[in-house]
Amino acid sequence: MRFRLVAGLMLLVLVGIFAALPGCSRGEKLHDVSGEVTYDGKPVPVGQIYFDPDPSKGGAGQQGVANIKDGRYDTAAGGRGVEGGQYVIRVSGFDGHIANEYPQGKPLFNQYELNKDLPKQKSVLNIEVPTGPEKR
Numbered sequence: 591m592r593f594r595l596v597a598g599l600m601l602l603v604l605v606g607i608f609a610a611l612p613g614c615s616r617g618e619k620l621h622d623v624s625g626e627v628t629y630d631g632k633p634v635p636v637g638q639i640y641f642d643p644d645p646s647k648g649g650a651g652q653q654g655v656a657n658i659k660d661g662r663y664d665t666a667a668g669g670r671g672v673e674g675g676q677y678v679i680r681v682s683g684f685d686g687h688i689a690n691e692y693p694q695g696k697p698l699f700n701q702y703e704l705n706k707d708l709p710k711q712k713s714v715l716n717i718e719v720p721t722g723p724e725k726r
Contacts (some may be wrong), residue, residue, distance in 0.1 A: 618651060618652070618673055619673065619710070620654075620665075620670065620671035620672060620673060621671050621672055621673070621674055621708075621709070621710060621711050621712050621713065622664065622665045622666040622671045622712050622713075623641065623654065623656070623664075623665050623671065623672060623708065623712075623713050623714075623715055624656075624662070624663060624664035624665065624666070624713075624714055624715075625662070625663060625714045625715045625716040625717065626661050626662055626663075626716045626717070627639070627658050627661055627662075627663060627681060627683065627716075627717045627719065628661060628716075628717070628718050628719070629683055629698050629699055629718075629719040629721065630698075630721050632661075633660055633661020633662070634658050634661055634681075634683035634684075634698065634719070635658075635659075635660065635661070635683075635684065635685055635686035635695065636657075636658060636659060636683070636684045636685075636686040636694045636695060637657070637658035637681065637682045637683035637684055637694070637698075638655065638656070638657055638658060638681075638682050639655065639656045639657075639658060639663055639679060639680070639681050639682075639717075640653060640654070640655055640679070640680045641653060641654030641655065641656075641665075641672045641677045641679055641708070642677060642678045642679075642680065643672075643673075643675065643676065643677055643678075644676040644677055644678050644705065647676035647705075648675060648676055649675045649676035649677055649678075650673070650675065651672070651673040651675070652670070652673075653670070654669065654670050654671055654672035654677075655669045655670050656669035656670075657669060658681075658683065672708050673710065674708050674709050674710030674711070675707065675708065675710070676705070676706075676707055676708075677705070677706055677707075677708050678703055678704075678705055679703065679704050679705070679706055679715075679717070680701055680702070680703050681701065681702045681703075681704075681717060681719060682697070682701050682702075683697070683698040683699060683702075683719065684696060684697055684698060685698055698719075699719055699721075702717075702719045702720075704717070
């Protein structure tokens with residue numbers, strides 16, 4: 591009898607600890623982001639987009655992610671949405687011609703970054719990766 595009481599109390603303590611962990615009690619609401627990605631006027635064949643909250647501008651939460659396929663991406667399709675707010679968005683793009691040393695093909699450009707304030711709702715963000723020396 592005493593063992594059950596101790597085990598029950600331990601279970602309550604563990605549940606309380608997990609509920610207090612970041613992200614568990616916040617009830618974060620994620621919003622999907624989708625759009626097109628082009629480079630040199632053409633759709634990016636394959637790549638990834640990472641949405642990193644920008645803490646220097648008040649951004650918080652977890653990283654969002656989406657895969658690029660045929661110039662389109664959607665966090666709802668096997669990715670992770672965003673909470674909204676200030677983000678640093680990183681884009682990687684590849685030509686899609688798979689080779690041993692290039693599982694997604696050769697890189698089309700160096701990783702491109704842009705800063706954006708994303709809404710706290712489902713949104714569309716089209717990205718044109720610049721071809722010139724100014725990459726921001």
